[in-house]
Amino acid sequence: MNETSSYTIEEVAGLLKVSKLTVYDLIKKGMIPAYRVGRQMRVDEADLKQYKANMRMSQPVSSPEEPRKAQEPMPEGRRNVVISGQDISMDLLSKHLESAIQETPLRQYKGSLNSLIDMYQGKCDIVSLHLYDAETAQYNTPYVKRILSGEPFCQMNVVLRKAGLYVQKGNPKNIQGWDDLKRTDIRIINREKGSGARVLLDEQLGLLGVTPSDVKGYSDIVTDHYAVASQVSSGQADAGIGAQHAAHMGSVDFIPLIEEQYDIVILKKHQQLLEAVKSILNSEEYKANLSHLNGYQTKLTGKVIYET
The missing domain is CATH 3.40.190.290 (D-Maltodextrin-Binding Protein; domain 2)
Structure with missing residues (x-):
């Protein structure tokens, strides 16, 4: 995919392995930039990559927006x-x-x-x-x-x-x-x-x-x-x-x-x-x-x- 690629909210939720509710909350808080195309909200690939990079740098343990999965060692x-x-x-x-x-x-x-x-x-x-x-x-x-x-x-x-x-x-x-x-x-x-x-x-x-x-x-x-x-x-x-x-x-x-x-x-x-x-x-x-x-x-x- 090139740098102009974008995702729907459902696709973002799938990539982050969280609910769409959490994605909307991240957007509302300004943590993930989003924009509307007609009636659909979209997130640019570059912005999603930046959010993931920010999370890796900020906390070694899972963030509140990305709760720990059961398979991860405690x-x-x-x-x-x-x-x-x-x-x-x-x-x-x-x-x-x-x-x-x-x-x-x-x-x-x-x-x-x-x-x-x-x-x-x-x-x-x-x-x-x-x-x-x-x-x-x-x-x-x-x-x-x-x-x-x-x-x-x-x-x-x-x-x-x-x-x-x-x-x-x-x-x-x-x-x-x-x-x-x-x-x-x-x-x-x-x-x-x-x-x-x-x-x-x-x-x-x-x-x-x-x-x-x-x-x-x-x-x-x-x-x-x-x-x-x-x-x-x-x-x-x-x-x-x-x-x-x-x-x-x-x-x-x-x-x-x-x-x-x-x-x-x-x-x-x-x-x-x-x-x-x-x-x-x-x-x-x-x-x-x-x-x-x-x-x-x-x-x-x-x-x-x-x-x-």
């Missing part, structure tokens, strides 16, 4: 704490946690329900959730109590954020809410099973008495908020379910429909870890980091929502 006396979840707030937590307890976090980018099942199976230590339960009109607690039955745990809030529908700029099809998704002229882009957005959609469709087969595009799947926004922005779908913070970078309009409670769960047997995370979530520095992100509210950040 320094003697340290262990992995596995943090599962796709939101950027978990990347921030990973950064704070490494310096707080001198353990190297391993980031896992899985949806809420799948992450909770991994915790039950002993595969991760911190799980982030945004799982809506239509029967109780609650977030997270009903799922945690069912899946972690018999395991003492603590559930704390990280942020409150708006969830709803991404639509094309100007909302040309006048989409207003969940009920519009059954219209024959509307095609959606969906999330994978186990993700909080997929659970939210399924619960809302159930409340309306709408079956998945009534929704065009229900079986079309992508695996993060930015991919949903990108599909809608490019016209490959008319609507998609996601959180407000991804709408700005995805060049779509956002229709807020519900306030999400984004929480984390930690088993009480990891007492040192639990106390460290409580301290981080309640710190002014962490809250300030979150408040700078689009669509995030910190009025409940650090509050214990439920504990056994």
Whole structure:
């Protein structure tokens, strides 16, 4: 490739072996220069090489933006704490946690329900959730109590954020809410099973008495908020379910429909870890980091929502 070559955000994420969410955060912080071509953001090859060179010179251990991979050897006396979840707030937590307890976090980018099942199976230590339960009109607690039955745990809030529908700029099809998704002229882009957005959609469709087969595009799947926004922005779908913070970078309009409670769960047997995370979530520095992100509210950040 020559020096004028460039990459899409998805290609950059693949080359750095991080999520697209992390790439967008690096761009927002000015660590990787980017520009827009039509509706697509791109990064020049030379700028990506420079970022990688800067990271090699700055820290011998993995940076917060590039969490250590499981196959890398760990320094003697340290262990992995596995943090599962796709939101950027978990990347921030990973950064704070490494310096707080001198353990190297391993980031896992899985949806809420799948992450909770991994915790039950002993595969991760911190799980982030945004799982809506239509029967109780609650977030997270009903799922945690069912899946972690018999395991003492603590559930704390990280942020409150708006969830709803991404639509094309100007909302040309006048989409207003969940009920519009059954219209024959509307095609959606969906999330994978186990993700909080997929659970939210399924619960809302159930409340309306709408079956998945009534929704065009229900079986079309992508695996993060930015991919949903990108599909809608490019016209490959008319609507998609996601959180407000991804709408700005995805060049779509956002229709807020519900306030999400984004929480984390930690088993009480990891007492040192639990106390460290409580301290981080309640710190002014962490809250300030979150408040700078689009669509995030910190009025409940650090509050214990439920504990056994």
